[in-house]
Amino acid sequence: MKRSSERFLTTHTGSLPRPDDLIRMMYAKEEGVPVDPQALAARVRSAVAEVVQKQADAGVDLINDGELSKPSYATYIKDRLNGFGGTGNTFVYQDLAEFPKLAQKVFGDPGRSRRKTPACNAPISVRDAAAARTDVDNLKAALSGAKAAEGFMSAASPGVVSLFFRNDHYKDQDAYLEAIAEAMRDEYEAVAKAGLTLQIDCPDLGMGRHIQYADLDLKAFRSRIGAHIAALNHATRNIAPEQMRLHLCWGNYEGPHHRDVPLADVIDIVFTARPHAISLEAANPRHAHEYTLFETVKLPAGKVLIPGVIESKSNFIEHPELIAQRIGRYAERVGRENVIAGSDCGYGTWVGQAAVDPDVVWAKLAAMAEGARLATKRFWN
Numbered sequence: 001m002k003r004s005s006e007r008f009l010t011t012h013t014g015s016l017p018r019p020d021d022l023i024r025m026m027y028a029k030e031e032g033v034p035v036d037p038q039a040l041a042a043r044v045r046s047a048v049a050e051v052v053q054k055q056a057d058a059g060v061d062l063i064n065d066g067e068l069s070k071p072s073y074a075t076y077i078k079d080r081l082n083g084f085g086g087t088g089n090t091f092v093y094q095d096l097a098e099f100p101k102l103a104q105k106v107f108g109d110p111g112r113s114r115r116k117t118p119a120c121n122a123p124i125s126v127r128d129a130a131a132a133r134t135d136v137d138n139l140k141a142a143l144s145g146a147k148a149a150e151g152f153m154s155a156a157s158p159g160v161v162s163l164f165f166r167n168d169h170y171k172d173q174d175a176y177l178e179a180i181a182e183a184m185r186d187e188y189e190a191v192a193k194a195g196l197t198l199q200i201d202c203p204d205l206g207m208g209r210h211i212q213y214a215d216l217d218l219k220a221f222r223s224r225i226g227a228h229i230a231a232l233n234h235a236t237r238n239i240a241p242e243q244m245r246l247h248l249c250w251g252n253y254e255g256p257h258h259r260d261v262p263l264a265d266v267i268d269i270v271f272t273a274r275p276h277a278i279s280l281e282a283a284n285p286r287h288a289h290e291y292t293l294f295e296t297v298k299l300p301a302g303k304v305l306i307p308g309v310i311e312s313k314s315n316f317i318e319h320p321e322l323i324a325q326r327i328g329r330y331a332e333r334v335g336r337e338n339v340i341a342g343s344d345c346g347y348g349t350w351v352g353q354a355a356v357d358p359d360v361v362w363a364k365l366a367a368m369a370e371g372a373r374l375a376t377k378r379f380w381n
Contacts, residue, residue, distance in 0.1 A: 001197045001242060001276055002150040002302065007376040008327055008341055009061040010369050011306060013279060014154040014199060014249055015073055015346030016055075016066035017358035022047050025254040026351045030071055030114055041281075044069045045138045052142035058362050060367025062197070062340070063153045069374065072350045073201050074156045075085040075115050076162050080182050082127045082212070083098060086119030089166045093251070094210035095259040105254050105288055119166040122199060124179040132187040152197035152245065155187050158235060159204035159228030163212045181235035189304060192239040199279070200236070203249040204228055206281075209261035210268075221244050221261070221270055229273045242277035252345035254313045255357060257286040266295050271300050281344040282307035283318070283326065291326075294333040305330055308344030309371065310364045313355050317363050325372025328378065334378045341372045 002009065017024070022043050029035045058218045070076035096103040109375065135153060143151045158181040171174040191198045204212065205225050213221045235279040236244060248270055250260040263280070270278060281287045291307070299305065309326040310318050323341070330339045347353075347361045356364070 001152075001245060002177065003337065005337055007380060008331075008336070008339060008372040010341045010365075010372050011060060011062035011152070012343040012365065013096060013308070013312065013346045014067050014201065016051050016068070017348050017361055018066070018351060019047050019050070020217050022068065027114065028069060030351070031118060037296040040148065041134070045141075047141040047146060048138040049060040052139070052146045054292045054362055055332040055365065056146040058365040060365055061150070062150050062152055063146070064154065064199075065135060065142070066348065067154055067346070069135055069138070072115055073154060073346065074119060074160050077156055077161055077184070078116060078118055078125070078165070080122055080128045080131050080187070081171065083120050083122045083124035083179075084118045084165055086121035086168045089117040089164060091121060091211055092214070093253075094214045095256045099256060102164055102255060106255055109350065109353060109355075114352065115254065117164045119168045120170070120176065121168045123169070124183045126183055128187050129186055129190075132190045133247055136191060136196065139196065139219045141196060149240070150197065151192045152199050154199040154201055154247075155184065157200045157228070158184060158231040159208065159225070160201055162228075163208055173224075177227060177231040178234075181274075185235045188236055189238055190329075192243050195215055197243055197245060198236070198239060198247045200232060200275060201234070201247045201249070202228070202273075203251060205248050205266060207249060207259060210259040218261070218265060224264065225266065226269055226272075229269060233274045241274045241276040241293070242300065245277035245279055246270070246273050246275040247279040247344055248281070250281060252312055252349045257284075260286055263287065263290045264297075265295065267297060271290070271303065276302050277304040277306055277340070279306035279342050280308065283309055283311045291333065293331040294330065299334040299338055304338050304340060305334055306340045306342040309341045310343050310368050312343055312345040312347055315356055315360050317360060317367050320367050320370035320374055321324050323368055324374035324378070327372060327375040331375070331379050341375075342370070343369055
């Protein structure tokens, strides 16, 4: 993964706004309406070229495909793996359960309300290996056209797959994680072999505390996410740590989040994951204070932090000065060379998600780039 000894680089978490016509096509596909596969593939490819250019124009250094081909960062696996065909999953968000009117609003989101999460009811195996390779080809072609610095591509972690898709087939959760990990390995390695940085999305390590494992105490939860990371490490055993980054998340929804597990309670386990860069939420009101943790917690050798310096659920465009301050807080504690500026989470987590206006998204990314330039002047010049 590209690093710099001269300035603060910028990136983001992964998902970005999709064009309206692509949203309509993907809604239709998810709902079983016939869609011309060639027309959809062509529109995805052209949309990727557009979104890559927009990132470059905004000043983003480490660029991706916006996850435009996927209905969401996690549920896309139902279209690429065999074994998922059971009844849909239901979710109880511990924080939202205390605010039922807000819960109705969150779950009524146009994208979230359409998500499909069929349970695992048969052995898991790779069904569509070509899909990941098509994503790779689309991104590499777009990167070439935009002359971008570097590309990354996101993939669901074994743990987050186990969160969204209930296990109705394997004897226990560990066997289920093992099967998911082995099946996802093909996608992980396809991204890495193409020379792209692989981002593993791991909301299970944070959000899992108040959803999947809400009935466990902290000690038991820590044990479970340790198993999730063990599965991830096994699945990525053939990929160099320097070619991977991990995204830690507490859920990309506008809720109370007062049940979020503190970063201090999981960071030591997160650091045992093989990816050398850790992307984490650091701008929103529930986690913005946690930079002080790194006054006592030492960043392991070889690790890099990608703190969110812009929010992913707010239409406020952060002032570049605030962004520079946020970058500086981490640089002062873990070293300027170990910090890359990022976003809290994605801006198109589900197809049709509209929490942040698309035009505002690009303005926020441009503000991040400006904030990184300000921070660079203070820490390098």
